[in-house]
Amino acid sequence: MDETSKSKGFKTLLLATVSIFAIAGGQAQEEEPLVLKAQGSFFVGGHTIHTDAVTGTPGGLVGTGNGGSITVDQMYVQYQVPAGTSQHVPVVMLHGCCLTGKTYETTPDGRMGWGEYFVRNGWPVYIPDQVSRARSSFDATTINEVRVGTRPASSLPNIFTFSHELAWEAFRFGPTFGTAFGDEQFPVKAADEFGKQVVPDLNAILSPTANPTWTNLSALAIHLKGAVLMGHSESGFFPEQAALVSATDIRGAISLEPITCSSATPTPQDLPSLAKIPILVVFGDHLGDVPSFRDFWLPIFAACQQFVQQINNAGGDATMLHLPDAGLFGNSHMLMQDKNNLQVADLILAWIDKHVEGEARD
């Protein structure tokens, strides 16, 4: 390796090593061993299509041609089942925009995530990557067709993500980028670490009225013979959308700070259908305190309060958990990664116990 590359490599190496140490320093937790009955990963859904653009070059990967069969619309799922005799309902934890299943894993500042916490408390946990995200793959056909020239640049999908600056304000780390709320629960010192888990979002290539993730969530609940579906933000209302594909085996729906509380294709049957399923909607704090996003969060919150009311009026069992009302202050949009994330988790587990499993939680 030439000297310039070598010294560049060393410099990057030093930076990389330092960055891990900064996080590892917060990881010295003494925990009981985690005892699992089973773990693994599998896919839900997916089907084979023929594409003429397996790669971005006309000859394809080995020069013999660029056509072939690929799989699309599949959803990667990783799971852990705790050992022990408790018979808790499985919980499926789905991430939101521009993020991945990492959302529910170790927090940016090195603390336990909800995935492991729910398992330690006796609940089987299933963590997907949304269709067209991360380990669920995505269909690159159109991008490749544009590259080889068979489609115009205007055909490209709108691949979006959020910048560090936008995340700070949209997720309510503080009133403006770089300034945190006094009681802010998000570990803002690890905001850069959080930035590493942000990925491009290709949901724009999926149908907005028949997102394959909804169907896959429904199939997963049926496969598990009953599950609580949990969504967040972009996917906050996906549990309800999945229930509108089929309510079979959906034992509960949890919507964490959903960006909507309305179906993509509303019908009069929606409310009666959803009223059969226990529903929990969760919002954090400071909903109106970020000037650039008060007109985003406040209307959504109001719409979700109305949704909860409508479900209850229709004979259902819906609960709005606005964390400040429960005595938890300062929660951000990333409430599963906030410093008090395990306290928030306890509230959710208590709701599952009571509204889904019919138990009082000790």
Next chain:
Amino acid sequence: MDETSKSKGFKTLLLATVSIFAIAGGQAQEEEPLVLKAQGSFFVGGHTIHTDAVTGTPGGLVGTGNGGSITVDQMYVQYQVPAGTSQHVPVVMLHGCCLTGKTYETTPDGRMGWGEYFVRNGWPVYIPDQVSRARSSFDATTINEVRVGTRPASSLPNIFTFSHELAWEAFRFGPTFGTAFGDEQFPVKAADEFGKQVVPDLNAILSPTANPTWTNLSALAIHLKGAVLMGHSESGFFPEQAALVSATDIRGAISLEPITCSSATPTPQDLPSLAKIPILVVFGDHLGDVPSFRDFWLPIFAACQQFVQQINNAGGDATMLHLPDAGLFGNSHMLMQDKNNLQVADLILAWIDKHVEGEARD
């Protein structure tokens, strides 16, 4: 939801449910509980850049503009550390082209993967997604710039993947697509399931002579105060490349069917440097038996045999494990997912015991 979407949703739901059952049927293994001292995930490397194209629309995500800071070159890592008193060296397991960390998880036909098997045998395991892949994110800037019109279509990265047809022959499931070798170890009945874990590969956006994954692997070994690095296929020689960034704390290098045994930027110091590290190169069976790929695999195998010889001539400790010579026949390119994958793993663990840890394995 209108009737057409609803019936389409149900049909897709039935297909999705059936596909999970087909896999779950093979999962009824009775195993001892898996007892972990620790688990989690974190990132290695990554740095912040400014992009003018956070999304593919000029206004950006919320209409205020399309510029902002994003993180690139980070590497997602998921780990598990077994409980118990054994002090085995951590093993980092890196996937290849067009795949993800899923490579080392549950096999396509529902059996235990190497990740869990190594942990059950007492080794801490760290499974990354390569830089620019899956949960490690990728920089979509150029794609978005082409979409908004500030760059020509020719700027697009060459995003590649492999088709089902190509995989069958390249990975030596059989001599031609759809026909398996009589002793084929890859679970070909689950070939479609394998297709679900195939993802677009954006390595073309990374430097071919200074791939950030190499630096990140080196940083990870240093963070772990010593690790064995394992690569596969596209990343098969990445452990060696990482050692050429820095050999510090790289306790061993395992190259599984690497697509090259040469450094991207060869220098006379390479051999002396690499000769300090125990090296294992592993190849499966039928290397010359797929007509369309005999001129791919046989030269690579020969080059790697030569590499092993050169390392040993330089005073190193390199081993070529050609599985048929060890009495294991029929192994494909995906030897960690083959039906005899745990027997292959035992051979690798025995090598680590002897050549890295200086122990005879019972």
